[in-house]
Amino acid sequence: MSEIITLTRNNDFRRLYAKGKSFASGVIVTYVMKNRTGNIRFGITTSKKIGKAVLRNRSRRIIREAFRSISADLKPGYDLVFVARGKTPYVKSCDVLRSMKKELKEAGVLN
C-alpha cells in the first residue's frame, strides 16, 4: 500500500533538479527519480517567471488536478517534480494531463 506525500524541503527539489531525469513539453516540465520509501512523493514549482500570485496559484491548481486524476495509475517508489512554464496558467487542465501522461509514460512511471 503506497501513499502520496508532498515534497516540501528545498533539499529534495535540488536533488531532483540535479540528479533526476527531465522530460519537457510546452506547458510542463517533469523531473523523475526513484526513491526507496515505496511511496509516491511529488512537488510543484511555480517560479516568479510565471507571473503574479493569481497566475501562480492557477498553474498550481491545474497541475494538482491533472496529477490527482492520474495518480491512481502510477507505480510506487518515485519522486516527481512538476515545473510550470509561462503558458501553463492559460491552458486547460486536460492539456496538462495529456502532456503529463506522455512524459510519465516516457519515464516509465505509468502502469
Added chain:
RNA sequence: UGAGUGGGAUAAACAGCUGCGGAUGCAGUGCCGAGAGGCCGCACCCGAGGAAAGUCCGGGCUCCGCAGGGCAAGGAUAACGGCUAACGGCCGCCGGGGGUGACCCCAGGGAAAGUGCAACAGAGAUAUACCGCCUGCUUUGCAGGCAAGGGUGGAAAGGCGAGGUAAGAGCUCACCGGCGCAGUGGAGACAUUGCGGCCAUGUAAACCCUAUCCGGAGCAACGCCUCACAGAAGUGUAUUCAUCUGCCCGAUGGCUUCACGAGGCGGCACUGAGCAGUACCGGCAACGGGCUGCCAAGAUAGAUGGCUGUUCACGACAGAACCCGGCUUAUCGUCUCACUCAUAAA
C-alpha cells in the same frame, strides 16, 4: 436630446456530479510517532477583495527596563475650526488659481533673525547710469541734476492716468495694489470700513527659523512543550558594560562575546475602535448616540479546481497570511442618484 460634473452600488448568473481547507456535533478510543503531538468515519454549515496589492502613514498586540529628565542629532507635519483610538486621514470653512457652469486643484507658516544661490544676457542683479533727458561752460568736450523713455532679463526701486518741473521723481492727487494702526462682524483663519503712508526682488520641494508630534524592533515578534547539547573566550565587583544614536543625570541588571541542532503547539480568527440596516435623535457635515439583526475564510509549500448543461452584456484588475483605520496605485463593464451647460418645448 446632446455634452459634462460629483457621488453610490455591483464585480457574470443558475443547476448537477466530483475534488480541496476549516468550525461544530456524534462515534471507535482505532491507527501513526521516541515524544510533544498528529491522523482516520458520518452529518451539517462556512470558505478571498474592492482594491486582498504597494508598504506610504496611523493604531492595537508582543518583547526589549512599561517607556524617566535635560541638551543635541534625526524624522514628520504646516491657514483656521472640528471629527476620530490615532493619523500625514476625513468634514466644514478661509485665502489663492482654473472652468460659461455643476465643480475641480493648491507641501497654503516665516524672506525687515541670519547665511547661501540667481548661469547667460545686460551699463547695472540688490545694486546702477550704457544710450538718453535737462542746465551751465572755455562746445569733436567737460561739470552738475534726473531716472520718465530705449534696450537686456524670469526679475530693474509699486501700476496707470493727471497735475507739477529746467528735465524729472509718490513730489502731489484720483483709482488699483501692498503695508501699519483703529473700528465693526465672526469661534477663528479672515472679511469689511476709516485714517496714515509708500526703501529693500525671487528662492525655504537651499541651509535655516517658528509651532506641534515622534523610544526601538517586529507574528520569522513572542510564550509554552518534547528530544538533544550543557561548550569556548573575555571582564573582575563598578569611574566599566548593556538597555535605538552622541553627551550629562537618574533607574535597573550582573555579566559580556562567540557557538546555540531537530520538531510540535499556542499566538491565530476571538464580542472587536466589529459588521449590516435604520421613515429614530443631535450636528451644515465628517461623526456621535439609540434601536434591530449577525458573529459565517483562517491556511502553514499555503485551501475555490475539474467536468456537464442553460443564459447573457462573453467576463477587467487581481489571491487573505497577526488584526484594524486611512492613503496611493491597477481596473472590462453595468446600474443608479444629484447637479450643470447648450438646444427645443411649455
Added chain:
RNA sequence: GCGGAUAUGGCGGAAUUGGCAGACGCGUACGGUUCAGGUCCGUAUGAAAGCAAUUUCAUGCAGGUUCAAGUCCUGUUAUCCGCA
C-alpha cells in the same frame, strides 16, 4: 516582514553648489595610408521634419517646485542587493 541602491546614445561611462547635456572610451559607417589586410590618421554617428539654414522632441515613466530640473520633491515601473 524590515531596509537599501540603481536607471543617461548601439555598449560602457562623465556631467562640482540646480545654469550650454549628451564629455571620454568602445563600436559602426566613409575616406586616407598599404600591392592587400591589420595598425595608424581624419570625418561622421540620438530621433523626427526639411534641399539647406534651422526647428521640435529626447536623462525609465507621470506630475510638481523653480526664471531654469539628469540634479530638488511626490507617485509609479523595472532591475539588483542586504538582514532576520
